[in-house]
Amino acid sequence: MQFALPPRRSLHTLPGANSSRLPLYRRKQLKTIAIFAFAVLTLLYLLSRLFSSSSTSLSPPAGTAGMVIVTLLDRQSLSESYINKIVTNREDYAKRHGYTNFFASVSDYEEAIGDAPRSWALIPAMRHAMATYPKSKYFFHLSPHALVMNPTTSLKSHLLDRSRLESLMLKNVPIVPPDSIIKTFALKQKDVDLILTQDGEDLSPSSFILKNGDFARFFLDLWFEPLFRSYRFAKAETHGLDHIMQWHPTVLARTALVPQRILNAYSKDSSGASQDGSYKDGDFVIRFPSCDEGKARDCDELDPYYSMWSKKAKST
Template identity: 75%
Template sequence: MQFALPPRKSPHPLPSARSTRLPYHRRKQLKTVAVAAIAIVTILYLLSYFTSSNSTSAVASSASTSGVVIVTVLDRKVLSESFIKKIVTNREDYAKRHGYTNFFASTSDYEDAIGDSPRSWATLPAVRHALAQNPSSKYFFHLSAHALIMNPTKSLKSHLLDRSKLESLMMKDVPVVPPDSIIKTFSHLKEKDVDLIVTRDGEDLSPGSFILKNGDFARYFLDLWFDPLFRSYGFAKAETHGLDHIIQWHPTVLARTALVPQRVLNAYSKDSPGAGADGTYKDGDLVLRFPGCEAKGGDCDELDPYYMLWQRKAKNG
């Protein structure tokens, strides 16, 4: 029996067309490298976005492990450097006394995010930014740039955040939005369930001063509040009316919200309109806020005598 022999190879093979397809394992390696490269570029972009600050920004904190981060958003397009210096000095003194961290942000940092919405909406991405930079901190205290911490010796823990203290201050079964909202705060709410602490004035909830506990709820809440639907709705009071709506009509949020008396966290100056019952500043209150100045948008001459009063208290304290 004979077997066919394979053709003899020529010592000078003819040139053949080289395959344009890469081996499977090689293509798989290249695909993996490409995906990894895209992921790395995306991560670097996000890091640069959240950690960068432009020339109009005040100094923001680096990552901290302090129990409280104080978030202050400064609009450098309308506030003078001398006014900003007063606010920064006030916050730094308080943070140093109690081991807290300051997070100073500029409204201009979030212009792309807020678009054509009122600039006051910058509060929300600023607080979100603070959470991202300080993931180990437990509480985030947002305080308007038109406000002073007037009682430098009083810590937030002893004043409000201690379990028994908060339990005693929570306003239960009262209208969320004064004077007669049909939606009321939960009567069975406990301190352990609270993630948001806020006050109300004579007309609305008052987000110029609030405390938010770090966690999944905080991120969900800020994302919900900053939803484009609310920003484009045309609320007369922008984020304030957005907050009124969310807490009244979203039980998930109301169930995590503690309403406390106005002067606990958000006393108004005597010349500012809209204070609630017993909402006007009295000596010894922690915070003094100037909503009338916020409405004007610029510096606040009304703040000056109180700033000098605070300086004396800080010096003696």
């Protein structure tokens, strides 16, 4: 009688193939790797969010025009009480519209301006603001001797909307009053990078809006050219700006001139305003040019208007 022999183990069978201990070990090993990989990915994600939030903290809040208000303060010539009034005025306005304030000190730029008048510091202050908030779309330079008098008015509705800006632009008028042969162009809103006013004698860089971009950097570098600062213009950076606009059509072709009261109304006690450049109730901004002379640490001319603004701000 023949009996069936048990099947021979294959010579090709891997050692331990039938053991349950090795697969269990592998499963534990894979599980450990998976947990470690998950931990690494989680850490990388958290780090990316951390650095992303720190980098985007310079970005304007969602839903705003990306506006940075630049105020240059000369703390050597202004009292703390006066500075507090200006800061309070700016902070109230920025908070209402989601804008950002950038307060600069003239002393921070003394090395950059060298022997030139201290008023030239507004240009490196603007560059500093642009470097600090590189994703903001607009930069609004406003004199420390000016108040925002209409706090509920946004710059978008007041000036930057396409139809609004194009309706306000002064076309074919002397760029430097009263009779410069160089005149403003007729522009479309999309072609405008710089918005300025003029008073009765000159362009007025005390209050202007600059759109962020290559033109802005080129314009500020040109304006801060050492050769211009060495000319010793009677009105320093103001006459430097007059010169640029009349001799550099590349800059003029990106500049919109608007009526003085839109952005830079002078107080009634100030001289030098354009024909319709003196402040009227309801105007957006009032400026006090005589305060620029720096004869006193407080500008008394500002006080009654500050009181008017405070009452309006509290009631709106």
